[in-house]
Amino acid sequence: MPEEKGRPALSDATRGRLLFGGDYNPEQWPEETWHEDVRLMKAAGVNSVTLGVFSWSKLEPEPGAREFGWLDTLMDLMHEGGIGVVLATPTSSPPPWMGRLHPDTLPVTEDGRTEWWGGRQHFSHSSATYRRYAAAITEDLAARYGGHPALTMWHINNEYCTFDHGDEAAAAFRRWLREKYGTLDALNEAWGTAFWSQGYDTWDGVLPARQPHYMRNPAQVLDFRRFTSDMLLECYVAERDIVRRHTPHLPVTSNFMPLWFGQDAWRWAEEEDVVSVDLYPDPRDPLGAQHGALVQDMTRSQARGPWVLMEQAAGPVNWRGVNHPKPRGLNRLWSLQAVARGADAVCYFQWRQSRQGAEKFHSGMVSHAGEEGRTYQEVKRLGADLARIAPEVSGRHSGADVAVLHDWHAWWAGAQDGRLSQRVDHADVLKTWHRALWQAHLTTDFAHPEHDLSAYRLVVVPQLYLLTDAAIENLLAYVRQGGTLVCGFLTGVADEDDRVRPGGMDARLRELFGIRTLHEWWPLDAGESVACEGFGGTLWSEELEADGTADETLPYKGGELDGLPAVLRKDRAWYVSTLPEPDALRDLLARIAAGTGVRPVLDGLPEQVEAVRRGEVLFVLNHGREPVTVEVPGTHRDLLTGTSVTDRVSLGRYDVAVLRP
Amino acid sequence: MPEEKGRPALSDATRGRLLFGGDYNPEQWPEETWHEDVRLMKAAGVNSVTLGVFSWSKLEPEPGAREFGWLDTLMDLMHEGGIGVVLATPTSSPPPWMGRLHPDTLPVTEDGRTEWWGGRQHFSHSSATYRRYAAAITEDLAARYGGHPALTMWHINNEYCTFDHGDEAAAAFRRWLREKYGTLDALNEAWGTAFWSQGYDTWDGVLPARQPHYMRNPAQVLDFRRFTSDMLLECYVAERDIVRRHTPHLPVTSNFMPLWFGQDAWRWAEEEDVVSVDLYPDPRDPLGAQHGALVQDMTRSQARGPWVLMEQAAGPVNWRGVNHPKPRGLNRLWSLQAVARGADAVCYFQWRQSRQGAEKFHSGMVSHAGEEGRTYQEVKRLGADLARIAPEVSGRHSGADVAVLHDWHAWWAGAQDGRLSQRVDHADVLKTWHRALWQAHLTTDFAHPEHDLSAYRLVVVPQLYLLTDAAIENLLAYVRQGGTLVCGFLTGVADEDDRVRPGGMDARLRELFGIRTLHEWWPLDAGESVACEGFGGTLWSEELEADGTADETLPYKGGELDGLPAVLRKDRAWYVSTLPEPDALRDLLARIAAGTGVRPVLDGLPEQVEAVRRGEVLFVLNHGREPVTVEVPGTHRDLLTGTSVTDRVSLGRYDVAVLRP
């Protein structure tokens, strides 16, 4: 969100191009390979690499030492090759000496086990020692390379994700709580410690979410998750501020894992000049493209504009049970999908596949098969494609009329142990609703429930178990001002302290939908469905009593809930008390959207085809293995082929057309 | 067992009523809610609440402090409302300051992990510190409220269940072993330490059942389980003795979890004035009613008379994977089933559903939906029902001619890691046999194998892997004196030290059944069955050689055991070497029972209907969702409806008739 703060932006790094490249870990290779790398990068159109992500032990081989020579060489080499450098602070993987000399820097699990060095990300966010060393190496990196002409952006740490339950984290948690609550009374009230005799008489008595004998206090767990996100953010901000001091003109980012449970990415995005994400759909997942679309929509929404696909895989990853390569064409297809949905950078982990280490079976842009391998050959083709379309898409907006609401705090609160159904998972429900919209060919943004929603014609809440009063008022105002709202089950149950609202659902929301009484929740078992008028519901159902004000209801049919409302609409507010089967949910949302005037990107699209507009450019993507012909009214130029197409475009397997009117 | 000791009894609390109410945790609510609570309690016929179960941190917010004012107010308020109070010692959930100041009070798991505060029941039974604090708060509670007119009973702690493997528990275990064995030689002999080089040369060398490199010594594990039950019992007795000193006229209880593995409830019941239990069948479990019947029969047998249903749920619980509410009528049905099987108190966890904490999705008598919610409305109806029938049932006996034997020590010993089949579980086998009797409409007691069995016409031993010599002699004497005995497989295998008896089964028992040699046990795999004459067997089979004295045998058919005896009868002693399929087991037991003159409660009962006599009153319960008509010879008055019924009674879904001749 640079515009708002006068901060540098992604456009300062792209300068009209689409960035193309990836993590580059030359420490693993002899110097002759570096020159070979530059040759292959240039041949593939690579214009950006990320250096230094895992270089701490190379840069600081013993405490306080500095070895910059090799990096000097590489920065110069990249510059000579015309390749920009995103320089990483190496703080995600401290050198072995850190844990050896300072065991206080090692994280501790909820059941008291130390996480030793020998992998990566083995640092405690709360460790003063870790932070001191991290600041020092960041300072020296920024001082040395801040003025280097190859440098285009800063990459802080990598995939922040480490929880800690140790003693230093406990002390930090207490400080965080003290700042939040001021008094112990306020904490006791917010956590409901009157139950189960958990009243705290001193701050020192409060623990991180360590393993108890029986179920944890869910409000404690919720705050611990908030605290963890905040502490990791503190680590980020501390390093960001150092590099900003040296290079106020360069944008700063830290790469998210997609829809990762541990980070409140809305809050994080506010602290970033550039929002970047890592994205690894399973090539075998029939819904891989939808998963990609979701992450891309969410990242674009966090960025409020173009964003960076910081990591993807040119072939297989190596952390699944079975890791599949990408069939011919899929890497290109999914890369162009990201650009369609707003990416101005298509990057990979990593440039050259490792021969050693824990990720040597994770693919690279250059695979073990080398230059002649299919993987590199396809990367090369993609580089040329990106260069062709860059002038028409870089920096352009990719908008939507529909917003899907998501909030990490609601996710965290709803994920408690003692919930009514362990089968209900916020992220799964979110994906299911987004998929229905995606399959209806409706482009969506994501938004936080307290964001300004007035620009959207339709707002969809798959599930927000926790809603603050401000969020509820925001939703009410949105509907009041003419917006259409669709809410799924288990929304508005708890307040921001995870306190169940009287009646089991906020009274204002009940009134909004025309619900008098929520008698009981009826979770459904695996394989169980409930009949509703015109469709089947899964996962959940509710024993609702309407108040007679609804304009439309679809009742449950048969069973214990026979005749009770499954779906209610009162004016422009819809409540869906079950999870309709996929086709039913798609049709319901398409119907509601049509009622608000929102239409699919193209009419009559086959199921396997995705269409997305970015600025004036229309992307048409064939996710199928069979060729397809798509109707596209009018005449366009296909930027990829340079040919002109009229009224219809034919796409081969995994093919893409990028059409300019 | 108050009669035997001149101790106060449950009747001192019920005084001709059926108690109705539940755990009340007013600490969670503002004072205005308390008055609302009294109003709703009175409207629902609530006459008993349990206070203080989780109030320790409220009563003793810092070490040694006392805050009784709020409890004074509540005791008075209850008294004014005509509601009796079962006062709990709050010792199941120590305040956070206890673990903070005294980490020695925290339990340690078998693999060395501390169980931190933040949940509940995080106390070490062996901790002198914990016991000192527990005694002090108990003393002060008893002194302050012992004379309060609202007080009707004491409730010590709550669901004792915490294992501990830490150093203080190790020292206590050694003391316990020293007392049991006297000498190390005796321990070495009992534990068979000659195997695997486990001979102890000092008491200090003996450990709790901590995690070893490979399988534990099963006799050590058995003693550790005995020790744990005894140590928890010591905690109970210590608190009980304090309150008894102050209130010798009031009965004392501690609520069991149903059929819980960790407590020898036969032994515990001897130390209780009132036996109480918590019972939570899954509303979706088609065998939920049978599970209820089993727990009710067992609790009544432990109490040797009326007992207390201390906790059940008015709706869903929140600790299963998927937690279902109770369909309309089920709460009433299952509550009246408990009364039919001897309960003089029908209580809930908890009165008002929490808005905060780990159990806020566990239902209350007043749910989140409040007074208008279906849950409370059904509670109200039940309260009226109980008041109607109380005069005819409270304090009355609910007897049986059949006894099922169960012993925790046999369960513990049989649950060892290195057993022949992990598929064989004592509790499952027990449930299967009880279910067969229940489905045959035969009312059953439970008994310990060393109890006097002479009152029963039929004694059933589903499985007692471990039998002491005294128990074996008891069974032999029972048969000798005319009783009929049916034993399932894996009975009489081990002595009280878990030493396998020569021949793999006690020689006296083999002679009793007519078995010469038990060649091999043949456990069956999941999905595997073995054909026997007239039925199929599952789970287990045995390669037996008969000695030619049996009066009746049913052989295995086909397979490796073809022609060998599956079932033997010699005179009145039956041995069943496999687990007959449910219908076959039901029919076999019905046939044997008929031979002893034991008949079903009513003839011709449909499968979905349960009938139980309590004193002169006949309960007829329809567990089905379809209406049903049941033949009941003669004319009765239905205490619930006040109407008269002749020869047959019609019951709607989940309906109950309580018939008085």
Added chain:
Amino acid sequence: MPEEKGRPALSDATRGRLLFGGDYNPEQWPEETWHEDVRLMKAAGVNSVTLGVFSWSKLEPEPGAREFGWLDTLMDLMHEGGIGVVLATPTSSPPPWMGRLHPDTLPVTEDGRTEWWGGRQHFSHSSATYRRYAAAITEDLAARYGGHPALTMWHINNEYCTFDHGDEAAAAFRRWLREKYGTLDALNEAWGTAFWSQGYDTWDGVLPARQPHYMRNPAQVLDFRRFTSDMLLECYVAERDIVRRHTPHLPVTSNFMPLWFGQDAWRWAEEEDVVSVDLYPDPRDPLGAQHGALVQDMTRSQARGPWVLMEQAAGPVNWRGVNHPKPRGLNRLWSLQAVARGADAVCYFQWRQSRQGAEKFHSGMVSHAGEEGRTYQEVKRLGADLARIAPEVSGRHSGADVAVLHDWHAWWAGAQDGRLSQRVDHADVLKTWHRALWQAHLTTDFAHPEHDLSAYRLVVVPQLYLLTDAAIENLLAYVRQGGTLVCGFLTGVADEDDRVRPGGMDARLRELFGIRTLHEWWPLDAGESVACEGFGGTLWSEELEADGTADETLPYKGGELDGLPAVLRKDRAWYVSTLPEPDALRDLLARIAAGTGVRPVLDGLPEQVEAVRRGEVLFVLNHGREPVTVEVPGTHRDLLTGTSVTDRVSLGRYDVAVLRP
């Protein structure tokens, strides 16, 4: 491998007999039982027992004490009974006082948990304290019994298998690494520590494979596995050297677990006079006989001659989920199978089934049913059978023309967390290929990839993910010199440091098979198969580009790999890039073997029959429950029945013929 070193050999213990007996743990029994045991042993033809395996706490009840009296008595008793004694050092299960006084002797798991005493094998291989005590008791045992006339062999420890990640193990690991690598630079290079910032600046910074935050360094894990095997071997060698000093004329062994992951048995076998193994196929496993054949072939290959079946079960074991007894005849069948495949000793764990302890449900030669039990009666029959055939088989060779290659280092390296498919398991693949050869009635040896292979007509490499340069050169030379080589997928991927070889597969091997480029690996999901010309493949497939030099290719059909080579043959070198379905693999290998002139043991064998030659004797084993007639050209004498058979032999269920021309 005694011949090579002038060391005593198994023949020194057998002296023309087949040893028959088992572990004997008389400490568990009163002295009168010992005399009963001798009577039963003699009746059953037992001529060898193993004493002392778990006797440490009996021999050294407190630190430094010695109690030999009971063992003196037993040694004499055995000698008087004509039964030889294999004397064990008791060091696999230290007495409780060891852990109590020296917690440093207890192993620590990868996540920091102590493995306490109370089971067995709770010793740290790196503990100086443990080693000191172990040496002292070994010394005293050897001094006392070295000259006893009953003593025939030494049995060191038992099933060495304990990992340790504690601090003393860490120090030992560093010493081991220092010796291996010399410099930290060499270690950093070999482990690829440049990736993920794992460069070590001091030896002190190196850890055992303790649990990290995220994936471990696979080269570290590989070296840790090597180190563990070596440290356990050091323990063995230390004790061996002590007993050798006292009894240079007696052979020494330590019993392996079959195909156990943790020990490099090729390396271990070099240090043993006699190779012995424990073998426990599941009686219910339809492939139990093949599993037996594999272990027997491997043990014989490690021994390079006759070997000892040190442990098997006469009936059930007790460590599976469900433990089945052996049906009548199976114990005899599987015992004779072992003799057919080279065993000169058929022994059991244990002589008399325990009444106490963790293994009391593990069978003995004398079961709980005692002398009259079926188990002992069958043991007795087997004893007589062994005596009958011993003169014609003891010491004789049992050879093969086919070698299957196996290497623990390849297994270890391939088992890393971050591999492409967790479904690929070296041992499973090895078993599948061996099974195909076994089902084709081809007798096989096993060999290490660096062994001299010139004696074999056919060498089969199911999967050797890691191959050293020496191994590759050995394979190339083997083919060059006329041998036929068949390699399965994932062979030759990594070098000895687990560094992926350029191209993903060694270039020399690619050239050998006619492969230009290995583009991508395509692992297959569970239930997935890939069509190839003439057969289906499972588990794995590969995107290969041939170089045009192959003499024969079988292509993939359909799917992403359509038309690419699934199987290549270039001259006498075959590469199989998938796992053919069992029948296809059997047929392929039978075809290739036939091409090399290798033929089945007998022609036209039914599937259920196994035939093996040992010296001049032909074993024919019916693994089916149905009788069968087998054509055996010519006239033979059946050593078991003493009858003469011509051209065909008839075998009942589980029956065996041992035929001498």
